[in-house]
Amino acid sequence: MKRPELPINISNILKQLSGIFNFSRQQLMIALGVFIAVIASAVIITVIVTVSSGSSGVRKTDDINSAAANEIIQTERPYLSDFMLIEDNLEKSFTGIVYSREILQSWSQEQIDRYWVDPEEIVADQLEEEAEKDIMDIFADVP
Numbered sequence: 001m002k003r004p005e006l007p008i009n010i011s012n013i014l015k016q017l018s019g020i021f022n023f024s025r026q027q028l029m030i031a032l033g034v035f036i037a038v039i040a041s042a043v044i045i046t047v048i049v050t051v052s053s054g055s056s057g058v059r060k061t062d063d064i065n066s067a068a069a070n071e072i073i074q075t076e077r078p079y080l081s082d083f084m085l086i087e088d089n090l091e092k093s094f095t096g097i098v099y100s101r102e103i104l105q106s107w108s109q110e111q112i113d114r115y116w117v118d119p120e121e122i123v124a125d126q127l128e129e130e131a132e133k134d135i136m137d138i139f140a141d142v143p
């Protein structure tokens with residue numbers, strides 16, 4: 001059975017590092033061990049601090065807000081199931097669309113005068129701007 005080779009060969013890496021930094025293989029192994037020990041201790045300290053702070057992560061204080069904070073902590077948190085809609089009850093509870101104002105069948109002349117913009121004016125302005133830009137582009141190279 002052929003042993004699979006990893007794309008990363010630690011022996012080659014250690015040889016290259018010892019050539020670059022002029023360290024022996026033993027010194028590199030010690031440095032690697034110290035590095036792994038530092039990372040492991042940081043992870044362990046983080047886990048211990050997180051666990052010791054309690055499950056809620058909220059520290060109780062003796063100030064005015066502690067009563068309100070305790071009340072919030074003691075209330076039950078919503079679960080995902082609280083936000084799910086049951087399809088059987090959906091039609092029974094659906095009341096339809098709620099509009100912020102009454103829908104008008106026709107606009108008054110005052111509303112038309114206030115909001116209407118003639119499309120010919122918009123198109124004329126756009127065409128004038130595009131034509132002006134095209135003319136400027138044509139004559140840009142003329143001395």
